[in-house]
Amino acid sequence: MERTFFIDAFVAEGLEGNPACVTFLERPLAKGELLAIAARNALPETAFILQSAEGYNLRWFTPDIEMDLCGHATLASAYAVLELMEHPAGEAPSQVTFNTAEGKIGVTREPEGFYTLNFPQRPPQPAELPAPIWEALSIKPQEVLLSRDYLLRYRSEEEIRELKISNLPLFNSINMDPGGVVVTAQASTPGVDFVSRFFTPQATILEDPVTGSAHCTLAPFWAERLNKSSLTAMQLSERGGLLKCRLEEKRVLISGRARLSHKASGADL
Numbered sequence: 667m668e669r670t671f672f673i674d675a676f677v678a679e680g681l682e683g684n685p686a687c688v689t690f691l692e693r694p695l696a697k698g699e700l701l702a703i704a705a706r707n708a709l710p711e712t713a714f715i716l717q718s719a720e721g722y723n724l725r726w727f728t729p730d731i732e733m734d735l736c737g738h739a740t741l742a743s744a745y746a747v748l749e750l751m752e753h754p755a756g757e758a759p760s761q762v763t764f765n766t767a768e769g770k771i772g773v774t775r776e777p778e779g780f781y782t783l784n785f786p787q788r789p790p791q792p793a794e795l796p797a798p799i800w801e802a803l804s805i806k807p808q809e810v811l812l813s814r815d816y817l818l819r820y821r822s823e824e825e826i827r828e829l830k831i832s833n834l835p836l837f838n839s840i841n842m843d844p845g846g847v848v849v850t851a852q853a854s855t856p857g858v859d860f861v862s863r864f865f866t867p868q869a870t871i872l873e874d875p876v877t878g879s880a881h882c883t884l885a886p887f888w889a890e891r892l893n894k895s896s897l898t899a900m901q902l903s904e905r906g907g908l909l910k911c912r913l914e915e916k917r918v919l920i921s922g923r924a925r926l927s928h929k930a931s932g933a934d935l
Contacts, residue, residue, distance in 0.1 A: 668692055671750055672709075673742035676876040676907035676922035681900075683907045684876035685927060686742035687712040690751075697732065705729045710874050711739035715747070715764075722747065724764035724771075729870040734814070734844050735768045737783060737878010737920055738907075744773035744781050745924040780910070782921040787913065788813040788882040799847060799867070802837035804830040807849065813883040814844070815864075820851040823861050827902055831865060831872065840867045848880045852892070859897040860888045876907030878920050885911035885918045 669690045677683035687707045691714055704712035704727035711733065716723045724743055726736035747762045760775045772784045790811035799816070800806065805825050807818035820826055826849055831837050846866035853861045862884055864877040881899060889895055889911075899909045910921040 669751075671742075671746050672927040673745055673924050674927050675738035675741040675745070675924045676878065676901070676909055677925055678906075678908035678923065681906035681908055682875070683905060683922075683924070684711075684738040684874065685709050685905075686739040688739070688742050688746040689714050690746075691716045700725065700727055701732065703727075705870075708870070710871055711736050713739040713743045715743055720765060722762060722764050724766050726766075728866075730868075731843055733879075735766070735785070735879040735882070737785065737881065737909075738876050738922075740764065740771060740773065740783055741781050741878065741922055741924050744775070744783075745926075748773075748775050748781075750926065776921065779923045780921045781924060782919050783878065785879070785882050785918050785920055787886050787916050787918050789886045790817045790883050796840050798836045798839045802831050802833040804828075804832040811883075811887070815842075815880055815883060816845070816847045817883055817887060818847065818849045819887075820849060823851050823854045823902075826851050826861050826863055829863065834872070837865070838868050842867055846874070846877070846880070848877065848884065850884055850888075852888075853900065855900060857898060858900045859892060859894070860884065861900050861902050863902050873903055875903040875905040876901045876909070876922075878909065878922070881909055881911055881920050882918055885913060885920070889913050 671688045674683040714725045726733040763772045774782045790813040793812035795810045809819035811817040848864045850862040864874040895913045897911045901907045912919040
């Protein structure tokens with residue numbers, strides 16, 4: 667029987683994090699079937715886990731596309747495997763490795779309820795922003811860079827909070843599959859190094875609540891500018907989320923907490 671859990675990832679006090687659906691499959695399903703399930707869930711991401719002789723195979727889907735990498739649904743998947751599943755040996759292990767399109771991704775359960783994702787760094791390079799995106803922004807950035815996502819640096823945390831997509835049809839004229847637009851600034855909130863928000867053109871969900879994969883780019887960007895290898899990040903969506911990032915060689919270790927929202931009943935499947 668397939669098992670499905672709804673889990674909030676990158677939660678913190680006063681921050682609801684990003685909701686993900688995690689489904690353990692009994693057998694492989696075609697991409698179209700997985701996409702249909704994700705569309706029906708209407709959440710930022712649905713993670714599908716298929717256990718095999720090689721371990722846990724993991725795929726991520728938005729309501730619109732299959733993603734190349736997803737942070738919050740990976741955190742939710744690790745929480746489901748390590749906290750919610752029964753383990754034959756009794757005590758649950760403290761680590762899990764997922765086989766993904768990005769390669770093997772390890773997640774470690776840390777003290778105080780944190781889970782640490784071992785992700786690749788994706789440093790950005792200077793770029794020119796497409797005119798429709800530029801014109802659709804209510805506040806214009808100081809700096810434009812590009813990795814998978816456009817990274818737009820702003821003057822202040824206040825500008826990030828106030829920014830709007832003022833012309834959605836114009837913004838949606840750009841197809842960035844599977845990327846998006848991350849806006850960021852140095853934080854003024856005590857104990858936080860930088861803040862961000864994440865928008866995706868042509869997506870069912872315009873603003874992602876918390877985007878772990880964007881921190882593959884945000885962490886090296888801010889580490890260089892702030893001259894520190896360990897950083898605390900906050901995503902300023904309506905739900906909000908907290909992430910701790912640490913750079914090691916060509917990897918970025920992204921840590922956060924998760925909590926169970928609910929387990930699906932038969933009517934949910």
